[in-house]
Amino acid sequence: MYDFVIVGAGFAGSVLAERLTSEGGKKVLLIDKRNHIGGNAYDYFNEDGILIHKYGPHIFHTNSPDVFNYLSKFTRWRPYEHRVLASVDNKLLPIPINLDTVNKLYGYNFTSEELVEYFARIGEPVSTIRTSEDVVVSQVGRDLYEKFFRGYTRKQWGMDPSELDKMVTSRIPVRTNQDDRYFTDTYQAMPLHGYTRMFENMLTNKNIHIMVNTDYKDVQGTIPYKELIFTGPIDEYFGFCYGKLPYRSLRFKHETVDQEWLQSVGVVNFPNDHNYTRITEYKHLTGQQHQKTSITYEFPCWDSDPYYPVPKPENAELYRKYQALAEETPQVHFVGRLGTYRYYNMDQVVAQALTLYKKLALRTSVQEAITHTNGKHKKLYSAG
Ligand code: FAD
Numbered sequence: 001m002y003d004f005v006i007v008g009a010g011f012a013g014s015v016l017a018e019r020l021t022s023e024g025g026k027k028v029l030l031i032d033k034r035n036h037i038g039g040n041a042y043d044y045f046n047e048d049g050i051l052i053h054k055y056g057p058h059i060f061h062t063n064s065p066d067v068f069n070y071l072s073k074f075t076r077w078r079p080y081e082h083r084v085l086a087s088v089d090n091k092l093l094p095i096p097i098n099l100d101t102v103n104k105l106y107g108y109n110f111t112s113e114e115l116v117e118y119f120a121r122i123g124e125p126v127s128t129i130r131t132s133e134d135v136v137v138s139q140v141g142r143d144l145y146e147k148f149f150r151g152y153t154r155k156q157w158g159m160d161p162s163e164l165d166k167m168v169t170s171r172i173p174v175r176t177n178q179d180d181r182y183f184t185d186t187y188q189a190m191p192l193h194g195y196t197r198m199f200e201n202m203l204t205n206k207n208i209h210i211m212v213n214t215d216y217k218d219v220q221g222t223i224p225y226k227e228l229i230f231t232g233p234i235d236e237y238f239g240f241c242y243g244k245l246p247y248r249s250l251r252f253k254h255e256t257v258d259q260e261w262l263q264s265v266g267v268v269n270f271p272n273d274h275n276y277t278r279i280t281e282y283k284h285l286t287g288q289q290h291q292k293t294s295i296t297y298e299f300p301c302w303d304s305d306p307y308y309p310v311p312k313p314e315n316a317e318l319y320r321k322y323q324a325l326a327e328e329t330p331q332v333h334f335v336g337r338l339g340t341y342r343y344y345n346m347d348q349v350v351a352q353a354l355t356l357y358k359k360l361a362l363r364t365s366v367q368e369a370i371t372h373t374n375g376k377h378k379k380l381y382s383a384g
Pocket residue numbers: 007008009010011012013031032033034038039040041055056057058059060061214215216217231232233250307308335336337338339344345346347349
């Protein structure tokens with residue numbers, strides 16, 4: 001019998017499958033309804049032989065040495081610092097907003113100190129920062145908010161930034177220097193041979209049995225197991241009994257262009273034009289050399305796979321009801337971006353999965369210690 005059935009072979013499910021078998025000595029069945037492992041981080045070589053990400057650009061970054069060292073057991077890395085330009089007023093400008101963004105947009109010649117004073121002047125006073133609009137207007141004022149954030153957010157989320165929790169736009173810092181990196185984390189790198197190869201290396205233990213093309217609902221009740229780890233949407237697991245948790249989705253349009261390069265950086269954002277949000281050109285991320293180049297457009301929508309939990313108060317409240325149900329279901333463990341309805345990056349999901357593993361391992365070692373102690377007691381009593 002399997003000790004664990006794990007639903008979902010993304011970061012959450014694969015980390016747990018690896019730990020539970022390699023360190024925990026357990027037997028695991030890992031299933032995914034898609035035809036591949038890797039979850040949303042899955043990458044593959046397209047028909048032109050260019051490595052692309054099926055579900056949009058995935059750039060690895062973390063401040064956690066534990067997460068980085070753990071993943072380093074399964075891949076070598078290619079150092080990569082991500083840069084993004086936003087197409088605004090017919091100019092391509094650095095985002096996160098920095099000194100060059102403001103100077104190039106308005107034709108100013110500010111120093112960093114002058115920009116600090118400028119932001120202090122144009123930032124709108126907001127007594128309590130609650131929404132994604134508050135975060136931006138309080139820091140950089142209304143005009144920059146409207147040019148860089150309002151349109152992008154309305155397109156990406158199908159709602160106004162004023163309706164979304166502050167954590168969404170807080171992901172993007174504001175800088176007064178010329179640093180044009182998208183992330184400033186200690187570790188920023190791409191798996192040298194891609195994410196899928198890294199996942200393959202994670203899942204080599206002979207006690208991991210993998211079944212793709214397998215939806216949990218089709219095998220539920222047919223496979224005996226001791227415990228379940230569920231990394232799909234938590235509301236789906238409970239049959240949407242309290243109603244549906246909203247997830248924002250994307251449609252991806254992948255294209256290969258017969259020219260060596262299309263854009264000067266990995267991602268160009270389009271806050272105000274088109275019905276796609278951004279174009280990714282993968283060779284910048286992967287370092288691959290090729291005469292052609294592959295790109296992906298992202299079109300936000302509601303009616304495709306669940307990708308983004310939507311951070312707003314009523315959704316957090318609905319999630320808490322499912323979380324309470326989960327707490328009453330101790331033989332099922334919920335983890336990952338969909339399992340815990342959290343807008344998590346890859347490294348946060350890895351950290352969350354490692355923490356769950358430690359909890360499960362600690363529980364096992366406590367049980368073993370109790371069994372061992374009881375055994376000793378029994379011996380003592382029978383001897384005595
Ligand atoms: P997933 O990767 O979604 O895996 C869950 C798996 O469960 C899926 O494969 C799904 O098929 C399977 N599943 C669901 N229900 C069932 C079922 N009923 N039966 C069987 N299988 C099921 N993070 C970063 O750190 N950097 C980035 O640059 C970045 N870019 C992103 C870009 C996009 C467009 C998106 C959508 C996300 C991005 N992320 C990024 C976030 C990253 O994708 C997630 O943090 C991470 O993949 C979550 O891993 P997970 O295992 O929780 O979920």
